[in-house]
Amino acid sequence: MAKLSKTFDTSLEAALHWFSFGLKVIPLVPNSKQAAVKWNAWLETLSIETIQSHWSRNPSHELACIVGDGLIVFDTDSEAAERALSNIEMEHGCRPLFIVQTTRGCHHYFRRPSDAYAKSDSHDSSAHPDRIDVKTGRGMIVLPPSTGKVIKSCYAPNIGGLDEAHQAFIDDVFKHNGRQPPRPSRPYEPSTETADPTPVTEAKLATLNALLEHISPDVGYEDWLHVLMALFHETQGSEDGLLMAIQWSRDGRKYKGQREIEVKWRSFRQDIARPATISTLIKLVKEGGADIQAIMSSNQEAFSVCDYEVINPIPVPAKQDERPNTSPLTAFSLQGQLKALQDDLVEQKHILGKLVLQGQATVFYAAPNSGKTLLVLHLIIESIKRGILNAPQVFYVNMDDNSQGLVEKLQLAEEYGFHMLADNHQGLDVGRFRQAIEQMIADGTARGSIVVLDTLKKFTSLMDKVKSSEFARLVRQFSLKGGTVIALAHTNKNPDAAGRGVYSGTSDIVDDLDCAYVIDPVPQPDDPTHKVVEFRNIKRRGNVAQAAAYRYTLEPDARYEELLLSVQEIDPSQLTVAKQAAEVHSDAHIIESISLCIDDGIVSKMKLADAAAERARCAKRSALRIIEKYTGDDPAHHRWNFTVQERGAKVYHLLTPPSGPTEDPPPS
Secondary structure, rough: OOOOOOOOOOOOHHHHHHHHHHOEEEOOOOOOOOOOOHHHHHHOOOOOOHHHHHHOOOOOHHHHHEHHHHHHEEOOOOHHHHHHHHHHHHHOOOOOOOOEOOOOOOOEEEEOOOOOOOOOOOOOOOOOOOOEEEEEEEEEEEOOOOOEEEEEEEEEOHHOOOOOHHHHHHHHHHHHOOOOOOOOOOOOOOOOOOOOOOOOOOOHHHHHHHHHHHOOOOOHHHHHHHHHHHHHHHHHOOHHHHHHHHHHHHHOOOOOHHHHHHHHHHHOOEEEOOOOOOOHOOOOHHHHOOHHHHHHOOOOOOOOOOOOOOOOOEOOOHHHHHHOOOOOHHHOOOOOHHHHHHHHHHOOOOOOOOOEEEOOEEEEEEOOOOOOHHHHHHHHHHHOOOOOOOOOHEEEOOOOHHHHHHHHHHHHHHHHHHHHOOOOOOOOHHHHHHHHHHHHHHHOOOOOOEEEEEEEEHHOOOOOHHHHHHHHHHHHHHHHOOOOOEEEEOOOOOOOOOOOOOOOOHHHHHHOOOOOEEEEEEEOOOOHHHHHHHEEEEEOOOOOEEEEEEEEEEEOOHHHHHHHHHHEEEEEHHHHHHHHHHHHHHHHHHHHHHHHHOOOOOHHHHHHHHHHHHHOOOHHHHHHHHHHOOOOOOOOOOOEEEOHHHHHHHEEEEEEOOOOOOOOOOOO
């Protein structure tokens, strides 16, 4: 069987290829797993025409596919998971004919026959590195050449050529993951006999507590929910059981507060055919390696331990006259909360130039030493001087500075009346900062406060999806209470194909905050004494600027106050001229080589590209790009043009430079 190799120059080319391969492609926001369109509407009209139309308008969008019921994808995030999946494949004779390499593991694609039942399932890879995620049905999987995804191998011409993942193979993957093999729900026939509930004794509560001590509240969502269901069943939905669930959950990283637990608890029911029971807890304790016999022996009278597996609960169909009068969604209703929400609102006015709105959470990404701290401090001070900001409500949390830098910035804070906070000063650390933010959310003092985080990596792990998402949730709560957060973060070391900065870490911060900017330097070949940077918006909510630019001095002996005073906003037209001059300077060597080749009589396009690339010692593609970039009839912006001769041949000639000063590149 021949191996198919394929590379893509554009996302549009890739989307068309995967669509012809048989996949239900869908566009993604760049560097994320967030669909750029509504699923249902997109899939209803999915065609070559809609694909071409979308990616022509949005060439930077990446792509994924909705797996569908006819496919199943097994996702490994570690070497251990990859070995486990390979062993299961070999045991069942299922060949992975299409594999995508990811940053941490692989995606193995299979057809799912109509008589094989499966469901999507995911796991915490840090807690269970050997487990295998499953994507099928409405599951979404990212496709090459999106960020971090490349084709490792493909021996199938289309999805019809993939091997089938039969039921036994699927079941063994779920068993390996410690899950019950998935099966369709069976109709439940309630018994006509009703047994008296077993009394909830102190011994039973003690045994449940003893089991919970050996189960981490940071298990995957499905296991966490089953633990709550088991506690509800065994305690008959009592307040003692609810308190137990809250106390156990609050030690987890993903704990969102007591209300979430209460809402879940109130949605459970006693009349369940196959409920989660103490066996759920026993199973999780065994998986954790604890001695279950020792735990249970202290309370033998509380339970009769059995060996059956946990089965997903199936609700009993309620009789017409037994249906609840209110929906479980009523618990989430904001009815009657309008006044409280209005009290938390703040005026959404521009507070840092036109880059930040009050009451929102904004992040600025920039390379180290790009001046992001200098620029933000300049904007804060300007807003204080103009009366836009109330200085005592501004808190600059400086967690990434040396002693000299801290003293310089504290002098500014003292002069203009805003607060400067620093790590290991006045008892501040990240833990106490979070406690203070939570207190401000609870007592209403978040409203009107401006908090600057310098830099964001000191407050959370940007590479950890769970931690960064949880921190973003805290920031969102703060902004919903009328607070404003401005976070400073770093870009990756490697820029994108256009040479622009790319935000570091997972996409969760950009996805969850209101606005995000990347700060890119604009080269200044003719003025080495100043630096120019451009704020480029990559995510916005509300009327904020799409872009803004500033310049400041680079004089080595300038004091920090002098640097601050040198900051000036640049008019967009001036920025355009500066960027064009920088581009010409960057392209100067290849421009000169092309011009010399034309002078030498090499005037057809492809021969010109070959000769110029050899003379400039650059790639032919680069020479061709410069030829096209500077072709035209305006001597102020172009360097050459062409005439069309016999058989459509393009013959190039140099333009006469305009009189007076020009932007011609200096000789190399």
